Amino acid sequence: MSEVSVVGPDDGEAIQLGPTRMRILEDGSTTGHRLGIGEITIAPHTEGPPQHRHAQHDEGFYVVAGTVHFTIGDTTHVAPAGTLAMVPPGAPHTFANHGDTPAVVLNTFTPDLYVQYFRDLRDMIAGGQELTPESTIAVMSRYSTTPA
Numbered sequence: 001m002s003e004v005s006v007v008g009p010d011d012g013e014a015i016q017l018g019p020t021r022m023r024i025l026e027d028g029s030t031t032g033h034r035l036g037i038g039e040i041t042i043a044p045h046t047e048g049p050p051q052h053r054h055a056q057h058d059e060g061f062y063v064v065a066g067t068v069h070f071t072i073g074d075t076t077h078v079a080p081a082g083t084l085a086m087v088p089p090g091a092p093h094t095f096a097n098h099g100d101t102p103a104v105v106l107n108t109f110t111p112d113l114y115v116q117y118f119r120d121l122r123d124m125i126a127g128g129q130e131l132t133p134e135s136t137i138a139v140m141s142r143y144s145t146t147p148a
Contacts, residue, residue, distance in 0.1 A: 005030040012039070015122045018131050019043035028112025036112030040105045042068065042097040050133045051094040054087070055144035058110045061085040061095065066103030069096045073148070092148030117143050 005026060013024040019042070026037040042048070051071060061070065063083045070077045070085050072093050079085060087093045097103040109115060120139045121131065129135055137147050 003030060013119075015118050017118070017121050017125070019046045020048070022107075022118045024115055024118065026112075027115045031112065033112045034110065036109040036115040038107045038109075038115065038118065039064075040107050042066070042095070042103045042105065044097060044100050044102060046097050048095040049136050049140070051092050051148040052137070052140055052145050053092050053148050054089050054114070055146070056089060056111075057114055057144075058089065058108075059087045059093075059114070060106075060108035060110075061087070062106040062108075064104040064106055066097060066101050067099050068103050068105055069098055071095070094148075114143055114145075117145075 007025045013027070015022045015024065021041040023039040023041075024036070025039055026035060028034070028036045061068070061084070063079050063081050065081050067078060067080045068083075070079055070093065072087070072091060077085065095105070117139060120142065121136065124135060124139060125131055140146070
C-alpha cells in the first residue's frame, strides 16, 4: 500500500516571507513529485512577487478567504473567495491583497518543483539577505522562472 499524507490545520511546513506566510501541505513526496500544494496567507495591503512566468510548471490558486487581485499580463482580476485561477507555463502573473483583512489561497504546482523556491527564500532571509524584488527574481531563476 502507498503512503498516505494527512496534514492537519496546525501541521505542514510554515515559511514566513515578510508579511506572507506559506504553509507547505504537500511537497511532492507523496505524489511522486507530480503535485505540490501550499496554503498562502497574504497580509492586508501586501503585494506579491514581481510579475513572472514559469517555464516548467502549471500553477493554480484557489481563494479560500478574502479577496486577491491577480494580475495576468496587463489585466487585473478581482478574485473573491471561491475563485480559481489556473496559470499555465509562460503566462505572466502575480497577485496582491489590497484589502483590509488577510487573504488565504490554496496554491498548487504541477509538477512540484516550485515548492523548493519557498524554502530557498526562507533560507535567504535567514542568511541575512533582504526580501526584495531583485532577490526574489534571483531565487526564481533557479526554477525556470523569469520576470515578465
